[in-house]
Amino acid sequence: MTSGSVPERARVFSGIQPTGETHLGNYLGALRNWVSLQDGNDAVYCVVDLHALTIPQDPGVVATGTINMARMLLAVGVDPDRSILFVQSHVREHNELAWLMQTVVSFGELSRMTQFKDKSDRSQFISAGLFAYPALQAADILLYDTAVVPVGDDQRQHLELARDAAIRFNFRYGDTLVVPAHHITKAGARIMDLQHPENKMSKSAESIQGTIGILDSPKEIEKKIKRAVTDNDGEVRFDPAEKPGVSNLLSILGAATDTDPKALAHDYSQYGPLKKDTAEALISLIEPVQTRYNNLADEDVLETLDQGADKAREIAESVMERVRDAVGLVPQNAGG
Ligand code: TRP
Numbered sequence: 516m517t518s519g520s521v522p523e524r525a526r527v528f529s530g531i532q533p534t535g536e537t538h539l540g541n542y543l544g545a546l547r548n549w550v551s552l553q554d555g556n557d558a559v560y561c562v563v564d565l566h567a568l569t570i571p572q573d574p575g576v577v578a579t580g581t582i583n584m585a586r587m588l589l590a591v592g593v594d595p596d597r598s599i600l601f602v603q604s605h606v607r608e609h610n611e612l613a614w615l616m617q618t619v620v621s622f623g624e625l626s627r628m629t630q631f632k633d634k635s636d637r638s639q640f641i642s643a644g645l646f647a648y649p650a651l652q653a654a655d656i657l658l659y660d661t662a663v664v665p666v667g668d669d670q671r672q673h674l675e676l677a678r679d680a681a682i683r684f685n686f687r688y689g690d691t692l693v694v695p696a697h698h699i700t701k702a703g704a705r706i707m708d709l710q711h712p713e714n715k716m717s718k719s720a721e722s723i724q725g726t727i728g729i730l731d732s733p734k735e736i737e738k739k740i741k742r743a744v745t746d747n748d749g750e751v752r753f754d755p756a757e758k759p760g761v762s763n764l765l766s767i768l769g770a771a772t773d774t775d776p777k778a779l780a781h782d783y784s785q786y787g788p789l790k791k792d793t794a795e796a797l798i799s800l801i802e803p804v805q806t807r808y809n810n811l812a813d814e815d816v817l818e819t820l821d822q823g824a825d826k827a828r829e830i831a832e833s834v835m836e837r838v839r840d841a842v843g844l845v846p847q848n849a850g851g
Contacts, residue, residue: 526693527556528661530563530603530652533580534572537587539727539797540706540716542804543770548665550592558598559659559827560588562820565603565610566652569645570638586816587729590808601823603655608831612654613647615842619683620650620676628672653677657684658831660693669715688841692834704770709743712759730805733798740764740794751783761786764793771796 529549531541552558562584567577581602593600603609625631625646635641644651649672656664656677664674674695681692708714710725717726727739744760753776755762762776768789769776783789839846 523555525556525662526660527552527558527663527665528561528656528659528695529665530561530566530655531584531588532567533562533564533577533584534567535580535718537584537729538716538718539729539767542591542729543704543706543767544667545665546588546591546593547770549588550594552663552665553594553597556663559661559830560593560598560600561603561655561827562588562601563603563652563655566648569642569648570634571640571642582813582816585820586808586811589811589816589819590804591729595819595823599823599826600819601827602820605820605824606658606828606831608658608828608835609651609654611835612658612838613651615684615838616650616653616657616680617647619680619687620653624676624679625649628676630669630673649673649676650680653680656695657681657692658834659827660830660834661695662693664695684841691837691841704766706767706770707759707763709739709760709763712744712763727797729801730808731801733802736797736801737794740790740797743790745786749786751780751786751789753777753780761789764789768793768796771800 529545531545537546549558549560562581564577564581567580585600585602588600589595628649631646631648634645638645652673653676656674657680664670664677666674678694681694684692685694706716708716708722708725709727710722714725724739724742727736731739743764745764746758746760748758750758751761751765752758753762753765755766764786765776765779768774769779771793772779783792
């Protein structure tokens with residue numbers, strides 16, 4: 516599979532789980548990329564609430580998390596006039612295709628998924644859904660004749676499985692599904708934990724001090740950046756292997772200001788000013804997002820999601836018709 520350029524006007528699909536707070540790593544690594552891919556492509560973005568259920572969840576948390584994730588996507592610039600934004604469970608075809616995908620991926624393949632191994636190691640109750648998670652993800656992607664799936668490197672294995680599922684399906688049943696060709700990882704910045712810069716910034720970080728939430732106040736952002744670990748040698752240089760903390764600050768400042776972090780390093784001889792500028796740049800990047808987020812009413816988010824689901828369903832229904840026919844499911848209402 517290649518990472519690379521996007522073909523002319525491609526169908527783009529990606530999904531994000533509604534659990535946990537959106538942080539800087541999500542935003543700079545993935546969501547900003549979603550926003551720019553809206554230009555010149557047919558982008559479809561999905562809040563994958565069914566995926567969240569693979570781990571036991573409080574129903575209220577799922578509901579508010581879903582609305583708030585959609586609100587966040589709108590706040591960062593997903594534009595419902597230029598792309599489709601919807602909730603996975605609103606388009607029932609995801610479930611239907613997921614079942615068929617479970618019949619073309621094998622027990623062995625699913626057993627080899629590293630995300631399943633990690634999550635099941637950490638869980639007491641390992642649901643069948645957690646095991647089948649990648650089949651649902653394959654369905655998400657294949658339901659829209661997707662060409663391009665912008666995801667981080669941690670999803671590479673799932674995307675490869677989706678490709679294999681499509682290829683196997685087409686081999687069994689004839690050419691039916693579009694095999695997604697692209698996997699984009701390079702475009703987004705890789706943002707690391709501020710306290711443990713050898714780890715990716717993540718929702719499950721050990722210390723919240725290492726993770727900047729998109730809804731953190733300017734004061735909190737300043738404090739977290741100020742306390743970010745650096746090192747003792749005092750030199751500002753972009754060198755992620757030797758100087759992970761300092762390099763992470765340069766990456767963040769670079770991503771926030773659209774500048775090459777290596778070039779930025781030459782502007783600084785001390786950590787203090789680098790931290791100050793990084794915090795300032797972040798605050799001016801995030802503040803407008805927060806304002807949009809806070810001004811979006813639930814009803815408006817829900818209405819946008821309804822309209823998005825209608826548009827998504829139109830595509831999904833036609834692909835599902837093709838799929839049912841290929842598999843040999845007898846059509847309904849075909850009697851005289
Ligand atoms: N598994 C993805 C993640 O955790 C979320 C996801 C679900 C997804 N379905 C998708 C991503 C389809 C891309 C395409 O990040």
